[in-house]
Amino acid sequence: MSTPSTTSATPVLAVHGLSKSFGAVQALLGADLICRPGEVTALVGDNGAGKSTLIRCITGVQSFDDGDIQFNGKSMRLGSPTEARSRGIETVYQDLALVEDLTVWQNMYLNRELTRGIGPLRLLDRRRMIDETRQRLERLLVNMPPVSARVRRLSGGQRQSIAIGRAASWGSTLVIMDEPTAALGVRERDSVEKLIGRLREDQIAQLIISHDLEQVMRVADTVWIMRRGATVAEKRVAQTTREELVAAITGADQVR
Amino acid sequence: MSEFLERRGPLARLREPTFWGDNAALIGLIIIGVAFSLLSPYFLTWGNITALLVSASILVVLATAQQFTIVSAGIDLSIAANLPWAAVVFGLVYNSGLGMVAAIIGAIAAGALVGVVNGLIITKLRINDFIATLGMLGVMSGVALIASSGQSFSVFSGFLQTLALGSIGPIRYFYLIALVVVLAAHVVFRYTAFGTHVLATGGNRDAARNMGIPVDRMRIAVYAINGALVGVAAVLLVARTGGADPSIATDELLSSIAAVVLGGSSLFGGRASMIGTVAGALVLTTLLNGFTLLQVSSFYQPIAVGLVVIAAAALSRFQQ
Secondary structure (H helix, E strand, C coil): CCCCCCCCCCCCEEEEEEEEEECCEEEEEEEEEEECCCCEEEEEECCCCCHHHHHHHHCCCCCCCEEEEEECCEECCCCCHHHHHHCCEEEECCCCCCCCCCEHHHHHCCCCCCEECCHHHCEECHHHHHHHHHHHHHHHCCCCCCCCCEHHHCCHHHHHHHHHHHHHCCCCCEEEEECCCCCCCHHHHHHHHHHHHHHHHCCCEEEEECCCHHHHHHHCCEEEEEECCEEEEEEEHHHCCHHHHHHHHHCHHHHC | CCHHHHCCCHHHHHHCHHHHHHCHHHHHHHHHHHHHHHHCCCCCCHHHHHHHHHHHHHHHHHHHHHHHHHHCCCCCCCHHHHHHHHHHHHHHHHHCCCCHHHHHHHHHHHHHHHHHHHHHHHHHCCCCHHHHHHHHHHHHHHHHHHHCCCCCEECCCHHHHHHHHCEECCEEHHHHHHHHHHHHHHHHHHHCHHHHHHHHHHHCHHHHHHCCCCHHHHHHHHHHHHHHHHHHHHHHHHHHHCEECCCCCHHHHHHHHHHHHHCCCCCCCCCCCHHHHHHHHHHHHHHHHHHHHCCCCCCCHHHHHHHHHHHHHHHHHHCC
């Protein structure tokens, strides 16, 4: 482990020595990861390095064999993504989990609908959900789509932004994003990166899986590098270079 | 509609291709209505409109039932057997002297039970909706025949007669019930969290599951509601025909699906339009009504109905 880092506050997420095997295949062999409050942490590594497995263990989609995951200083073992969500860990997968035929506000409040009335006569408080979606997203998004438009009509960047905006609402303390800009054009990528910057100002910890090292250098504070199921290095972006990251990802730094 | 459309004038909306796709059934209904009223002076009389609405009522209730399954990206083929099954249960309970309330509850429960079984087969055995309900179509048509010994039988009741023929002022109870069912479904889809979750389940099942919606339970619930509404339709059917007939009602099955598709709901789920579905059911009924008025041979009617469904499907390609 090189360059251990500065901040002393309790990390939002601290993973130690996580391992997981699928039959004979060791997907994780002692992975570590730390996400600090208000920071953007990037997780990089080649395909098959174990990034996705690590994320799935953190979010409770998958169980792990050995190791420890601490959330806000307390050990936890999540049984399901719903449990992760209830603890303030939100994940934006590449499929975004948006329903195209529903509107922006319906997606925003999906399974968290505001209602009024009593008993079986509880009806949706549409006005309030529409207003609050607009307020929330207007503050976060550069390119604000109409909140009553169906998601089907939105561009890829707008969809990504809404998925991230939704994940960052509801008092979440850690937002995990899987390749948030992989399918986007330059301008849309730019607006998503601005959104990530704004969430950082809001002190929301973010964990981003990315293949785009230029992007990692632009948006992240800390980078964790994975190789063959283990985290091999943690680097502060301010104190590293793209070349150093490439070397760590490919293992070239070990040859010397 | 999106705000982006609201900002433009009504004429601009007419130029949007999605407008024609979303409102195909309503537009079709208006065109057919105008055509028939020009061709027959009797078409637009209150008497004929009443007859039309009464004969559309059962289809409207069945199409609403079908709407629930189609919105969830499913389909219910067992409607054709569930309808006579619920009618037979209704008749048997009433004729055994347990009273009208028990008979109505019996019919709705019998229908809902079939729906729950459909839902369980689909979610627990992981069988495609089409196949599962096709299987139940066969099973329930046999069960209905066994329960009634294969015979249709009369059900006499003053209540049913009032239901079939009575009215509040000029409004007949018969289509009033269909209207209540439609309004209730509209409220469910548009104004309840449950309805939103059904739409999400049909629109993108993975996303719905991801957001913590119990997708399997939603699908079972949708089939249960579908079955209960088929029970309601069965009561109307017995009131209209004066008896319970265990033989299968394939016409109603095809029309119920056609009405929903005409109404602009995607067979892939995720979209519900009760106004569209009602308009779809009315288009189908109006075609039959108008052809009868014009004394067109009944042999031509299914051809016209089929062509209208295809035309509506072609229009709905503009929907997205």
